[in-house]
Amino acid sequence: MTTTAQEAPPGADQARQADFDAKVAANQRIEPRDWMPEGYRKTLVRQVAQHAHSEIIGMQPEGDWIASAPSLRRKAILLAKVQDEAGHGLYLYAAAETLGIDRAELTERLIEGRQKYSSIFNYPSLTYADVGVIGWLVDGAAICNQVPLCRTSFGPYARAMVRICKEESFHQRQGYELLMRMMEGTEGQRAMVQDAVDRWWWPSLMMFGPPDADSPNTQQSLEWGIKIDTNDALRQKFVDMTVPQADKLGVTLPDSELAWNEQSGQYDFGEPDWNEFKQVVTGSGPRNAERVARRRAAHEKGAWVREAATAYAKKHQNSQEVAA
Amino acid sequence: MSGDNIFTGLAEEHDGDARWAFGTGFTEALAGVDTTLPEGVDGEELARYCQMLGDDALVQAQRLSQWVTDAPELEEEVALANIALDLLGQARLLLARAGQADGTGRDEDDFAYRRDAAQFRNVRLTAAPRGDFARAITTLLVLSGWRLSLMSRLRESRDPVLAAIAAKAVNELAYHREYAVSWALRLGDGTEYSHERMAEAVAHVWPATGELFATHPVEARMAELGVGVDPATVAGEVHDVLAQVLTTATLGEPGPFPEPAVAGRKGDHGPELAPLLEEMQQVAREHPEASW
Numbered sequence: 212m213t214t215t216a217q218e219a220p221p222g223a224d225q226a227r228q229a230d231f232d233a234k235v236a237a238n239q240r241i242e243p244r245d246w247m248p249e250g251y252r253k254t255l256v257r258q259v260a261q262h263a264h265s266e267i268i269g270m271q272p273e274g275d276w277i278a279s280a281p282s283l284r285r286k287a288i289l290l291a292k293v294q295d296e297a298g299h300g301l302y303l304y305a306a307a308e309t310l311g312i313d314r315a316e317l318t319e320r321l322i323e324g325r326q327k328y329s330s331i332f333n334y335p336s337l338t339y340a341d342v343g344v345i346g347w348l349v350d351g352a353a354i355c356n357q358v359p360l361c362r363t364s365f366g367p368y369a370r371a372m373v374r375i376c377k378e379e380s381f382h383q384r385q386g387y388e389l390l391m392r393m394m395e396g397t398e399g400q401r402a403m404v405q406d407a408v409d410r411w412w413w414p415s416l417m418m419f420g421p422p423d424a425d426s427p428n429t430q431q432s433l434e435w436g437i438k439i440d441t442n443d444a445l446r447q448k449f450v451d452m453t454v455p456q457a458d459k460l461g462v463t464l465p466d467s468e469l470a471w472n473e474q475s476g477q478y479d480f481g482e483p484d485w486n487e488f489k490q491v492v493t494g495s496g497p498r499n500a501e502r503v504a505r506r507r508a509a510h511e512k513g514a515w516v517r518e519a520a521t522a523y524a525k526k527h528q529n530s531q532e533v534a535a
Numbered sequence: 536m537s538g539d540n541i542f543t544g545l546a547e548e549h550d551g552d553a554r555w556a557f558g559t560g561f562t563e564a565l566a567g568v569d570t571t572l573p574e575g576v577d578g579e580e581l582a583r584y585c586q587m588l589g590d591d592a593l594v595q596a597q598r599l600s601q602w603v604t605d606a607p608e609l610e611e612e613v614a615l616a617n618i619a620l621d622l623l624g625q626a627r628l629l630l631a632r633a634g635q636a637d638g639t640g641r642d643e644d645d646f647a648y649r650r651d652a653a654q655f656r657n658v659r660l661t662a663a664p665r666g667d668f669a670r671a672i673t674t675l676l677v678l679s680g681w682r683l684s685l686m687s688r689l690r691e692s693r694d695p696v697l698a699a700i701a702a703k704a705v706n707e708l709a710y711h712r713e714y715a716v717s718w719a720l721r722l723g724d725g726t727e728y729s730h731e732r733m734a735e736a737v738a739h740v741w742p743a744t745g746e747l748f749a750t751h752p753v754e755a756r757m758a759e760l761g762v763g764v765d766p767a768t769v770a771g772e773v774h775d776v777l778a779q780v781l782t783t784a785t786l787g788e789p790g791p792f793p794e795p796a797v798a799g800r801k802g803d804h805g806p807e808l809a810p811l812l813e814e815m816q817q818v819a820r821e822h823p824e825a826s827w
Contacts, residue, residue: 270612277600278597278600279817281827282644282827284827285827287627290603290616290623291620293616297616301610339818396826396827397825399825400822506604512605512607512667513608513668516668516729518728519721519722519725519728520721520725521725523720523724524721
């Protein structure tokens with residue numbers, strides 16, 4: 212006889228909890244059929260879904276430039292990149308589905324504004340240099356956030372991240388390569404690059420989330436192995452890696468406090484404007500309403516197509532049954 | 536370079552292209568193919584023929600990529616972007632061949648960004664306004680079937696470059712057509728509403744199909760020389776496929792194709808092409824001295 216959750220004898224939950232804790236502590240993977248605490252499941256659904264939504268909404272700021280990419284090679288690179296993002300969204304929704312939630316439900320949560328996505332995509336992309344800077348800084352920050360998640364405790368999420376990180380690092384290189392080419396180009400192009408760096412630098416630092424002191428869920432997520440490093444640690448790492456790249460590119464990062472600290476062996480840097488961050492997260496950013504509205508419009512406009520596919524599949528299945 | 540060090544590798548010194556995961560040499564797609572002109576072929580005429588096929592692909596790719604972030608389902612975002620990307624790849628090779636054949640040395644971007652609408656040689660249907668998903672599928676069904684028939688024959692071209700491009704294109708187009716067929720069936724034989732939309736789309740697209748089988752003098756000469764394909768010769772095959780698909784999709788047997796008449800191939804376009812190109816060319820033209 213199999214024991215269901217309802218019939219579990221007293222103490223069974225404690226035993227399963229102990230088993231779960233031991234697995235996480237030993238860096239073993241939790242798989243979809245394994246028992247997991249409800250809080251762990253909920254936190255993961257939220258985290259993976261937000262990540263998936265970020266990939267999908269993240270298609271928009273760069274997707275806006277596919278039509279006007281200034282060379283066919285750049286058009287091909289950008290089209291492929293935006294397509295990859297749709298693919299990342301798909302892997303991540305699939306990972307979320309292993310936790311017992313439907314992709315359609317997650318889509319509803321996104322377009323009704325009940326679930327968030329990365330605030331970075333609420334900033335506009337104003338020139339073609341933004342395509343390069345998004346690749347370099349935004350994908351760069353995403354990689355810093357995501358590489359540790361390849362070791363996250365939930366198996367399907369960790370495996371999705373391995374694949375996604377490989378593609379993200381390719382995108383980041385393409386972004387940096389575009390910027391290098393532009394910096395070797397005309398004065399106007401160099402000005403475009405610097406302007407884009409000025410606009411995206413602080414939002415990129417905010418991608419790591421609020422300071423550790425203001426991040427109440429961090430401790431639990433670290434214990435569960437859903438999070439591997441703290442927000443501030445990742446932010447520091449990103450700054451340390453990015454400064455030499457900016458030097459090599461010949462752009463100035465817009466932070467007067469940015470300086471090498473011999474003692475700590477790290478860069479000191481200024482504080483992002485956390486009020487702006489809160490505004491953008493809570494929906495008052497430059498493009499929040501537009502991003503969600505566009506996703507909602509595509510979804511609603513496509514309803515009849517999805518219904519047709521379902522109806523066709525049903526008919527087809529029925530006719531096969533009759534034939535059999 | 537792996538794991539946590541992926542990011543740091545960016546600023547390291549490397550020889551040549553080694554910095555980039557797959558190199559940056561995307562421009563030499565025709566490397567290794569014999570590029571000498573086949574005997575008896577006029578380079579300028581071959582270039583004009585390449586522009587026709589190249590412009591078809593470029594303009595269709597530009598139109599299709601408008602579906603990115605606007606498709607009914609994520610899988611469709613991926614598929615339509617993929618199809619646009621394939622066509623863009625075909626366009627780049629064909630336009631590069633045009634610049635090689637006519638001796639001007641113009642590259643793919645010279646053709647794409649520095650010509651106006653009247654100099655484009657695509658058939659009109661490739662530029663047709665996007666419309667709804669049923670129109671997109673119907674247009675794709677017609678164009679992919681037509682291009683697949685052309686490219687299948689072009690594999691035998693006496694121009695080794697065209698033959699190589701066609702060999703690659705055939706595999707891509709077979710998938711494009713398969714994708715369009717799968718949706719034509721689902722929409723035609725799905726709900727009552729989707730059936731109506733699909734029937735409307737076929738009725739809308741059909742009048743534009745005549746042009747696909749009209750033979751421009753350049754196409755006629757290229758066909759005579761064994762370099763190109765006379766589009767009139769593929770009409771029967773394309774019609775058979777469409778008839779089979781539309782009938783299975785419960786949309787009924789289509790009528791014959793309308794009378795063929797050359798239009799886009801001689802630069803005679805509808806009003807939709809100019810704004811499409813304007814959007815495509817705007818950044819490149821704003822920065823004429825720039826390199827990207």
